[in-house]
Structures are given as structure tokens and as C-alpha cells.
Amino acid sequence: MNLADGVQLVSFGILALMMIGAALGVVLLSNIVYSAFLLGLVFISMSGLYILLNAGFVAAAQILIYVGAVSVLILFGIMLVNKREDYVPVPNAWIGTVATASVCAGLFALLSAMVLATPWAISSAVPVGDGAVVVIGKHFFTDFLLPFELASVLLLMALVGAIVLARRDFFPEQTEEDQLVLPERPRELVSGGQK
């Protein structure tokens, strides 16, 4: 094993540990703000894995979209919702927790069985590496044109929907009495020329 392989192995280990740890934190921590920040860490570790796979463009796009947009939006959502509610302890809350845990464990077992049972065909093609931008662009405008356009229409619909939800159609009319008046007696203006 030469130096480069060793560095790659160690970075893979660190990134994988960071990702799994942060993902567990997202689910298990009770503070929702911590969960949101840890989600950002999960996305950053994923982009690190992309870099290890020689997919620099995908890694940068991952940071730009998931860390820079999705995480920030989630944080905005959390910080702008100003709803304070006291936590009411639910009787027998442990049943829900146990049910959730068992469902998650079953799902995990199913998925790992599937992963282990599937004969994965490892591609022998040479990684594109630096030419990825050109290859991705060509795919977008040839065989992946329809999904690409559909995704953009979906995003446009979300955009229009957000604007419709956020805009105010009703503006309260201002009447004369509503206007702010200084709490002072109105005085005659004294002009300088009069004696």
C-alpha cells in the first residue's frame, strides 16, 4: 500500500464515521436546532465521500445545494417559527419509542439483507474525473433531457407556490384617524418677516 491509498483509506474511515455519527445525532437529539446543524454535517461528509470518488463537481454541487440551500432553509424555518409550547409529558410514551425503534430496526435489517443478497455488478469503466462537467452537461441535453426539464418545472411550481403563500393580498386601508399624530398642541408657524 502506498501513501495515497493509505490517505484515502483513513479519510474514508473518518468521513464514514462522521456521517454515521452525525446522522444518528440528527435522529436522536431532542434539540431540533442541533439536528438541523448536524444535517449540514451529514451533507458535508457526503461531499467528502464524493471527492474521494473523484467526483469533484458533484461534491461542490452537493455543498452548494444541500448545505448552502437546504440546510439553511431548514434553519430559517426553525428560527422564524416563533411558537413556544410547553412540553406535556404523554403517558406511556415509551410504547411509541419502542414501536419506532422496532420499525427502524426491521427496515434496517430488510435493507441490509437486500444489500448483501444483491450481486452488485462493479463497473469496470474508467472514472471520468475532471471531464465530469462536460459529460453531465451532455447527458442533461440528450438522454436525460426529460427528467431534467421535469425537475425544473417542479422547482418552478414550488417557487410559484411559495410566492403565493407568502404574498399578502389584503392591505388594510389607512384612514385619516389612524395616521400618527404627535402628542403636541398644533402651533402657528412663526415666520421671520413679521413684526
Added chain:
Amino acid sequence: MSSGIDLQGSFIQLLTDSGLPIGVAKTVWIPLPMLIIVAAVTVLALVSTWLERKVSAAAQQRIGPEYMGPFGLLAPAADVIKLLFKENMLPAKTDPWLFAIAPLMVFIPVFLSYLIVPFGQNMVITDLNIGIFLWIALSSIAPVGLLMAGYASNNKYSLLGGLRAAAQSISYEIPLSLSVLAIVMMSNSLSTIDIVNQQSGYGILSWNIWRQPIGFLIFWIAALAECERMPFDLPEAEEELVAGYQTEYGAVKFMLFYAGSYANLVLSALLVAVLYLGGWESPIPVSWLASLIGVSESTPWLQVIAASLGIVMTLFKAYLMIFLAVLLRWTVPRVRIDQLLDLGWKFLLPVSLVNLLLTAALKLSFPVAFGG
């Protein structure tokens, strides 16, 4: 095009000649440019704080720093020493972890972005294929740090300042990326080296600023907003928000925010130089001068002079832009938050889209001038 001097190649050559295996030689090389760049960026940021003081003093007909070293040059050093020796305190009921991590989240992406700033043909840490896109991606991490600082400080002014800063930074990222996209379209590459090489050939006449005047203005306005410089420094509007998300910070953590903001300003100015002002190319091409006096381009002394001239040129252009930014700071009043968002979404975004379409049309119709 001559390749100029290749420090990395010669250094590794030297080590392998003295008997080291090539892998070890490369490993020895890797930290050197990083350390040099980190040190250089720190110095550049300190110099820009000094410039800020001196230029603002001149704008207000004062003298500015005077007694700390010649022309007050040691004032930034005094700042750093003061901030280093201050007590590192934690305000009551803050979130200790997030409070400590937030300045790093703002500081590290800025320093990481210097990876792609070229000072010469081979004078860059890595000539990444995704180049300028890396900077756009990394600068989108900063809002997370700002929100973190605002939330962790347990202070409503901090929270408001953090939310404002994040909103501002998100909305100005879009015109910024679109104006960069127009440049990328012209040079057919995301790599900063290729972008500069595409502007070489005819000296000052071939710089992108003549082909992208609208893009240049949009980029500079958006970059100022990203750096929270004066017309757009709402997150720190002191008459409304004390100091925004920095209110509760002091000592080393404040220094990280402060250094980060000035390093970001220097970075933006350097990228203006790279994208629009021809990077390391001098206004009169060196190769033309060399052929005029009849010296071959591969002459060693000429290459050393050309490389040093390249560094000086890049820094000169960048500091010209910083000077402009400081003058702007002391000339224009601050905009309101609604004006800021109006400017970003209703003016800069459509204009930058039109600019992108125009560039595409011109590229199709005049492939000679617009990099077909």
C-alpha cells in the same frame, strides 16, 4: 504561451535528485504552498484593515493611525495582540458548542477558497477542474455559520442580525453566480487558470471587463453584499442591531469573524482581478515586450521577472478594488433591508439573467471575440 516557472516541478525534481522517492517528495511539497498562502492571506487581510483606517481617515480629512510604527503600519498588529490577550468569556445562557463553532464555520470556508486563486501560470495551490465553482459552493457555507452565531448568542439582536446576514448572503449569491456563469461560458472552463489565459494576448484590451461590463458591475455589487461591506452592512447596522450576530463575541472568536470578513473582502477583490481584470497579466503583455527587446521567453531571468510581475499585478488590481470598496464605504449611506432585497431580487437577478442571455447570443454570433 510560455508556462513560466514551475516551483512545484523544480522542488520535486530537487528532492528526487537527492535520493528521495517521488511520493515522499510530493508529500513534502504539499504543506508548503498551503502554509505560505495562509500566512500571506493573514498579512493581506491585516494590510486591508490598515488601508481601511488610512483611507477612511483621508476621506474624513483626518490623519488616521500615526504613532504605531511608520504611518501607523503596526496598528493591525496591535489589534491582533489586543484581541489575543483579551479574556475569552462566554455570555450567560449561551450555547457553548455552537457559540464556539460558529466563527470557525465563517472563517474556514474563506481560507479554503484561496485554493483556487492563481498568482501565475503555476502559482496556485491546485488548478482544480471545478475552480471557480468551488468558491461559489464554499461561500454558501457561511450563512450556516452566521445563523449558528445568531442562535447561540442568546440575544435577540444577534438572532435578527444572523437571520438578516443569511438572507442577504443567499439572495446575492444568485446574481453573483450568474455573472460568474457568463464568464465561464466565454472561457469554456471553470478553472481559474483557463479563465485568465483566455484574457491574455492583447494586454489590457483583451480583459473581460470590456466584454462583460454589466457582469463586472453585478459581480462587484453582489460581492460587496456577500462581504457585508458598507452599503450593504445591514447585519451590523449599529443603530438598529448593536453589532448583529457579532454582538456577544469578543477576544479570539471576534477576531475570527473580523479576520474572516477582511479575508473575504480580499478574496472577492482577487477574484474580480482574476475574472475581469486579466489576473496576473500586465496591461502590456510581457511576451510582447520581450520580443521587442529580443529576449527569448524561456530566459531564466525573464521568467523570474515575469512571475514576480504577475504576483504584483494580481495584488495591485485586487488592492485597487479594495480601495474602491473603502471609498464606497465612506461615501454612500446604508440601504434599508427592503431596498436591499428589492435590489437583489428585482433588479440584479433579471439584469444578470439578461446579461447571461446576451453573452450566449454574442458567443454564437461573434465566436472570435467571445470565445466560441
